[in-house]
Amino acid sequence: MDESNLPPKLRVGLNRCIGWIESVLLISITLSTIAAIGEEFYLIYQNGYVSLSDILLLFIYLEILAMVHQYASHGKLPVRYPIYIAVIAIARYIILGMKEMDSSELIMLSVAILILTASTTIMRIGHHYWPYNKMPEEK
Template sequence: MDKMYRKYGITSIKAVEHLVLMIIAIATIVAIGQEIVHIFNAGEVALADLLLLFIYLEVLAMVSHYAESGKLPIRMPLYIAIVALARYLILDMKAMDDWRIASISFSTLILAATVIVIRWGQLKLPYPRPKEDN
């Protein structure tokens, strides 16, 4: 009986997980569409628009990867954060004081260093492969 509840519980959680992934994917596609409409209405493509589209693209790639493998690589959200900080810096640099610019730049460097450390750890200290059941 306990195994049955566990099985239904896991199945229910997986169903909710897939539902939320679909909602995230649909919301991201809608946001991409809204940004494209904004670009056409403005009559020009700004660097901020391109960076925002890259952020949306990375979110879609992350959802796709998670849906396929069931694993969320920590590097993908870090890439999104780096691009978001770069976009913020580019858009608002003129209105920022020197300390804010320095802190955002330093934060970006910390995120980039984190990506390098994680990648190094994946290459040099990989997880042991799980044993396959026969």
């Protein structure tokens, strides 16, 4: 059932325009992420060693590329991908600033990771037991 109040010609044109904007942004995000990965490898080469924070940053870049791929392939973005990025970012933040953190800040960040991972687990379990209904194919 079509619920849009826009005239069909306007709706088609608007959808096409938004589709092009999405494509340009996806390409921009992909190229920017690849450039950031190249920069990180260059910094690793300059330093002469790989630290744990470097590896975690590369994982963040990998998750961004996975999100772009998922969106480009299926037109949908699972909520869990940004959650994975947030968990890795918090872990990286903890590792980089652990010496300067007090115990309460460390506990709060650990609880944040726990909440994020628990929410992902709950979503995955819910999706397993109550999967989404398939949308009917558009004509």
